[in-house]
Structure formats: C-alpha cells, structure tokens
Amino acid sequence: MIQSFNPPVRTLMGPGPSDIAPRVLAAMSRPTIGHLDPAFIQMMDEIKQMLQYAFQTKNELTMPVSAPGSAGMETCFVNLVEPGDKVIVCQNGVFGGRMKENVERCGGVAVMVEDDWGTAVSVDKVQAALEQNPDAKVLAFVHAETSTGAISDAKALCALAREHDCLTIVDAVTSLGGSELRVDEWGIDAIYSGTQKCLSCPPGISPVSFSERAVEAVKARKTSVPSWFLDTNLVMGYWGAGAKRAYHHTAPVNALYALHEGLVMLQDEGLENAWARHDKHHQALRAGLEAMGLKFLVAEGERLPQLNSVFIPEGVDDAALRTTLLNDYSLEIGAGLGAFAGKVWRIGLMGAACTQRNVMFCLMALENTLLAQGISLEAGKAGQAALAVYQ
Amino acid sequence: MIQSFNPPVRTLMGPGPSDIAPRVLAAMSRPTIGHLDPAFIQMMDEIKQMLQYAFQTKNELTMPVSAPGSAGMETCFVNLVEPGDKVIVCQNGVFGGRMKENVERCGGVAVMVEDDWGTAVSVDKVQAALEQNPDAKVLAFVHAETSTGAISDAKALCALAREHDCLTIVDAVTSLGGSELRVDEWGIDAIYSGTQKCLSCPPGISPVSFSERAVEAVKARKTSVPSWFLDTNLVMGYWGAGAKRAYHHTAPVNALYALHEGLVMLQDEGLENAWARHDKHHQALRAGLEAMGLKFLVAEGERLPQLNSVFIPEGVDDAALRTTLLNDYSLEIGAGLGAFAGKVWRIGLMGAACTQRNVMFCLMALENTLLAQGISLEAGKAGQAALAVYQ
Structure with a gap:
C-alpha cells in the first residue's frame, strides 16, 4: 500500500520552482x-x-x-x-x-x-x-x-x-x-x-x-x-x-x-523594491561566486539577477556535486540545459528564495562541496566577499 | 491595498469542485x-x-x-x-x-x-x-x-x-x-x-x-x-x-x-467501496428529495449517483433559492446548464462530499428554503425518508 507523501524540505535555488513563501x-x-x-x-x-x-x-x-x-x-x-x-x-x-x-x-x-x-x-x-x-x-x-x-x-x-x-x-x-x-x-x-x-x-x-x-x-x-x-x-x-x-x-x-x-x-513590497532586492542579492552572490573563482556564462550588463549561470570548474563532477548539495544540504541548484548540460550550473535567486540567508547558505555549501572535490580555493573568502556587498 | 483572501467555508454539493478532504x-x-x-x-x-x-x-x-x-x-x-x-x-x-x-x-x-x-x-x-x-x-x-x-x-x-x-x-x-x-x-x-x-x-x-x-x-x-x-x-x-x-x-x-x-x-477505501458509498448516499438523498415532491430529470437506471438533477418546482425562484442556500447555510448546489438553466438543480455527492452529514444537511436546508418560498411540503418528511435508507 502506498503511503501519504511527505516531501523533504529543500532550499530551492534552481531555475524554478523557487522557495515558496x-x-x-x-x-x-x-x-x-x-x-x-x-x-x-x-x-x-x-x-x-x-x-x-x-x-x-x-x-x-x-x-x-x-x-x-x-x-x-x-x-x-x-x-x-x-x-x-x-x-x-x-x-x-x-x-x-x-x-x-x-x-x-x-x-x-x-x-x-x-x-x-x-x-x-x-x-x-x-x-x-x-x-x-x-x-x-x-x-x-x-x-x-x-x-x-x-x-x-x-x-x-x-x-x-x-x-x-x-x-x-x-x-x-x-x-x-x-x-x-x-x-x-x-x-x-x-x-x-x-x-x-x-x-x-x-x-x-x-x-x-x-x-x-x-x-x-x-x-x-x-x-x-x-x-x-x-x-x-x-x-x-x-x-x-x-x-x-x-x-x-x-x-x-x-x-x-x-x-x-x-x-x-x-x-x-512594491514592484520596484522587489526588482531592487533581486539585484542586491545577485550582487552579493556574484561577489561570492567570483571569489571562489567561478566564471559567469553571461557578460556583465546582460545578466539576469535572478538566474546566475556559472561555468562548472574543470575536474568537477557535475552530477555528483549536485547530488551532494541535495543530499547533504537539501539544496537544489539547477543543471545546465540543452547546449550547456554538464557545462554550467544555474543558481536561482527568485522571489522568496532571494534572501541573504540563501545567498550565504549556497556559497557555504558550494564552497564545502568544491573543496571536497579537490578544487583549490581559499575557505571563507566567498562568504566574506558576499558580506562585503551587504555592508 | 488588497488584503489576503480568506474564503468562506462552504459545503460544496454542486457539480464540482466538491468538498475537498x-x-x-x-x-x-x-x-x-x-x-x-x-x-x-x-x-x-x-x-x-x-x-x-x-x-x-x-x-x-x-x-x-x-x-x-x-x-x-x-x-x-x-x-x-x-x-x-x-x-x-x-x-x-x-x-x-x-x-x-x-x-x-x-x-x-x-x-x-x-x-x-x-x-x-x-x-x-x-x-x-x-x-x-x-x-x-x-x-x-x-x-x-x-x-x-x-x-x-x-x-x-x-x-x-x-x-x-x-x-x-x-x-x-x-x-x-x-x-x-x-x-x-x-x-x-x-x-x-x-x-x-x-x-x-x-x-x-x-x-x-x-x-x-x-x-x-x-x-x-x-x-x-x-x-x-x-x-x-x-x-x-x-x-x-x-x-x-x-x-x-x-x-x-x-x-x-x-x-x-x-x-x-x-x-x-477501495475502489468498489467508493462506488458503493456513492450509490448508498445517492439512494438516501433521492428518498429525501422525492419525499419533498421533487422529480428527477433522469430516468431510474440512467442516473449518475454522484450528480442528482431535479426539476425546480413551479413557482420557485431559482437564483433566490440558491443565494439563500449560499448565504444562510454556506451550501452550494449547482444551477442547470445550457438547455436546463433555470429548470433544474444539480446536487452533487462527490468524493469527500458524499457523506450522510451532507445528505441530511442538504435536505434540511432545501426543505427550510422551499417552505420559506411558500412551497407546500410536510416538514421533516425528507429527513425521515433519507434516514430510513440508512437504517
């Protein structure tokens, strides 16, 4: 007999659905x-x-x-x-x-x-x-x-x-x-x-x-x-x-x-405030991702604040990393689609998921997981870079 | 400013949506x-x-x-x-x-x-x-x-x-x-x-x-x-x-x-038990409706247990009666559609709405409302007829 479904509680930072208020x-x-x-x-x-x-x-x-x-x-x-x-x-x-x-x-x-x-x-x-x-x-x-x-x-x-x-x-x-x-x-x-x-x-x-x-x-x-x-x-x-x-x-x-x-x-909240919030948290996330050495797919000026596509670093196992984020952090980020499958991650900051908590949590989880996969980066630097944007 | 929406609590006995479990x-x-x-x-x-x-x-x-x-x-x-x-x-x-x-x-x-x-x-x-x-x-x-x-x-x-x-x-x-x-x-x-x-x-x-x-x-x-x-x-x-x-x-x-x-x-519940439940409550509702003198649109043998269409008695104001049911009893029954608009009511007994409570409540509310509109019927008879089916 099939039982009632009790979903895990996730942090949704993929291309949507995003965290629901x-x-x-x-x-x-x-x-x-x-x-x-x-x-x-x-x-x-x-x-x-x-x-x-x-x-x-x-x-x-x-x-x-x-x-x-x-x-x-x-x-x-x-x-x-x-x-x-x-x-x-x-x-x-x-x-x-x-x-x-x-x-x-x-x-x-x-x-x-x-x-x-x-x-x-x-x-x-x-x-x-x-x-x-x-x-x-x-x-x-x-x-x-x-x-x-x-x-x-x-x-x-x-x-x-x-x-x-x-x-x-x-x-x-x-x-x-x-x-x-x-x-x-x-x-x-x-x-x-x-x-x-x-x-x-x-x-x-x-x-x-x-x-x-x-x-x-x-x-x-x-x-x-x-x-x-x-x-x-x-x-x-x-x-x-x-x-x-x-x-x-x-x-x-x-x-x-x-x-x-x-x-x-x-x-x-007000529409213009919502637009500004998406931009602010994008700037913080961006600072953190770049501090980890990750490169954006889209050139500055054409970037959508609420969807951050970054190239997967050389030597990182895409599926394994996303599975670790899901299993160890209950955090969902997005895989690449179409021509970019396996080449980029898509990190969403949409609606109720666009918060300082999510920015910091995602940077911490990603940093830990990249370190565990043997990527060389300076621990803590991403979080500091993001925090600097907020201060 | 628009406020959050808090819907009234209804009993839904129309053609659907029916009461949600x-x-x-x-x-x-x-x-x-x-x-x-x-x-x-x-x-x-x-x-x-x-x-x-x-x-x-x-x-x-x-x-x-x-x-x-x-x-x-x-x-x-x-x-x-x-x-x-x-x-x-x-x-x-x-x-x-x-x-x-x-x-x-x-x-x-x-x-x-x-x-x-x-x-x-x-x-x-x-x-x-x-x-x-x-x-x-x-x-x-x-x-x-x-x-x-x-x-x-x-x-x-x-x-x-x-x-x-x-x-x-x-x-x-x-x-x-x-x-x-x-x-x-x-x-x-x-x-x-x-x-x-x-x-x-x-x-x-x-x-x-x-x-x-x-x-x-x-x-x-x-x-x-x-x-x-x-x-x-x-x-x-x-x-x-x-x-x-x-x-x-x-x-x-x-x-x-x-x-x-x-x-x-x-x-x-089991599929066959669910079918039997719909039939049982239909029989009780039917007994009650007929005790009020209401006539079914569909001939016996071709009736869908979960949707009971009965002719609106001569002299009854359709819209006024349904509005009274909604306002005084928070009870929704269905209007007629297409060729039967204004001519029949459609009383649903579907899923979680298909219960003895709803059958008795609907009969009581309908009886009171018909009496208030001057329809001649013997108070209490519908409920007794329905109960007899359950006993």
Missing part, C-alpha cells in the same frame, strides 16, 4: 469554494488588478491561464498566429526554440534570428530581420532566458517591432516580479509568465496579458483558434469584466488562492 | 520541491500506479495532465484526431458539444449522434452511426454527463466501437472514483477525468489514460500534434517509465501532492 503555502490550503461563488469572483477581480500592477499594464485581457508557463506561451501563439503567418523568432536559448515549435504547430512560418546561447538577443539582427521581412506579423522573443540567465532589451525590441507594424510576443516567465518590465510603456502586445519564479508561488499557473492591438488581431482571425481550452475569446467569458461569468472550464481554485497571496506580497 | 488540503501546502527532484519522481511513479488502479488499467500512458479536465479532453482529441478524420460524437448534454468543438478545431469531421439531454447515449443509434460510417476513426462519448446527471453504458459503447475497428474517447470527469469504470476490461482507448469530483481534490489536474491502440494511433500520425503542451509524445518524456526524466514543462508540484493524497485515500 510560507504565506502562499498556507493560502493554498484554505477551504476550496466554487469557481462561480461570488466570493471567488471578487478574488478573481483582485488577481486581475494585481497582475496588471505586476505587468505594469492597463490591459483588460490580463489573467492567469489555468496551466503552467508552457501553456501561457501556447496561449499567445495559438491566438495570434494563423496558418501562413510569418513570425520572427529570436533564439538565444532553449525557450526561443520552443517558440519556433509553437509557431510551426500553428501552421505559421518561423523566421529565425539566432544569437549565441548566453548572450542577449541582438537588436541589430532583429532590425535587419524586420527590414527583410516586411510581411512579418509577429516578433517573438524571450525577455529573460531561463536556460542561460541572459536578459534582453525588451524595450528596444518592442519599439522596433512597433516601427515595423509588427505585434510582439514576449516570454517573461523568469522576469515578472524580478526585473524591470513595463508592458504598456514598452508597447508589449502579448506576454506570458509563470508563478513559480519571482512570484514565490508553486508552479502551475501562467499569467498572461494582451494589448488592445493583440485583442484586435485575435478578433480579426480568419480561422478559429486551434485550442478550445486556450481560446481567449472563450476564456474571457469567465475572466472578463462584469459580475456575470460564463463557465468555460473549472478554475484551479486553490492554485489561484496561492497566486493571490503571492501578488499581495508583491504589492506590499 | 482535509487531508488533501494539508498535503497541498507541504513544502514545494523541484519537478526533477528524485523524491518527486518517486511520487510521480506512485501517482501513475494509483491512477492505473483508479482507471482499472495497465496502460503505460496513464498520467495527470497539468491542467483542468477541459485540457484532458483536448489532450485526447489533439493527439488522436488529424485533419480530415471522421469522429462520431455522441451528444446528450453540454460536454458532447464541447467534444464536437474539439474535433472541429483539430480539423476533423464530427458526425453527431444526438440524444435528449437527461437521457443516456442510445446504444442503438451509435450502432447505426458506426454502420453508416465505416470510415470513422473515433467514437467519442461522455460516460457521466455532468450537465444532466445521466450515465451511459460505456461498456456496450466501447464493445461496439471495437467491432467496427474504431477508437474510443471517453469523458469520465465525473465518474472516476464514483461509478464503476473498467478501462481495460471495457476496451476504452482514451479517457480523461478531473480531480475536483470524486477524487476529493481541488480542480486543476486532469488524469488521462491511453491504450496501446491509442498510442499506436498517435505514433502513426501524418501531421504533428497541434499542441506542444499537450503532445503525449513529449509529455511522456517526463511522465514515462525509467529514472531519466526529460524536462518538458514544470509540473504543478503542489497540485500533484494533493492528487497523490486523494489517490491514497481512494486506495485505502
């Missing part, structure tokens, strides 16, 4: 109510309002998709891309590749703009692609590449797209709540994120927002949206304005309690 | 761990094993889709239906109509078999449709119609489909864990369910299972699956057998803790 876990276990209960509908309105704040937008179509970030991505593509549509897709990591897959499964044509993994999307290359493809309908790119830790200039890319009368689809899975992001000011048309990164919630929900231009584009479609579940025309019957909500699917009630609580925390 | 809510708030953590992967294997038990199947492709039941439905259709494929769709309520939508968005051709809402799917009509459409690839029907409370003869329908070399897609959202269901013995090819009905979990996850024949049909596709998120070829890289799990999307970790706990409860 205890307040959020408590909210998640509150009594379930109906998805059409008047009390629930009021809570939905509050979620929308707080998501608009987090995204810095007034977009009416701002809501949480009832599934993880990959479904948020798919929501953007299936609603905006019709068979034959040309989409310029920027790839500088794993998730640009997934965008290409989405375009092609919608029957669209992906024009790829490739950059080295670990660098930002090149604004110049995107400009050239827009000039060479005046018939492109959409420019799609990843704001914060979770596979490498590079952040791209979303403001500049969206401005270019507007100049060329092109819609934008932006992946903000890892940036929302952690890095500067201004949907309305930057003119982003469709954006998706996830709850398990800087919003300090469990995985499973994907906030999305569509501009008026994007909504018009959905309305102007010649074909029906291929997904019934993700069709914004239908979903907004439930998530739209007004007291009357049409049943579409049964909302994931308790997961939305969690998101509500995570958003209340973000509101209470 | 306190054990399940507690499980949901356990500390989040990574979706590739060895402890999590072991828990995933236990979920698969317990889902196989719940579905009564040995199907290797048995797993929980990371989204609500509507996405489970879409998983079955997008993987099995290619452009031009003919699908016989049985409609005897809301959800058959949603199946038709799914077929058409996949580019398939839906051949409809219509039955009156509130009746079971006619086996004779399905036989005729199969004979008239020898080129049909799939027969799709709803086992337990949540919009009406009618149960159809899944065993007979699947046997017919096999005779005509047709795959089956079966909606078991409301039947799984509540009514007899034997995927392997009945020869069901693709089936989906939801967590918020008889599994006593919050909404948000959809268990699915595909037979070997269905898996072969997916492999034999000429076109790629239109959804990246729901493509079983990709999802099974993460949910498949073996210790090596390829990242596909980030699993909804805490929602899966909840499902695991709900399935442990089902395992501990």
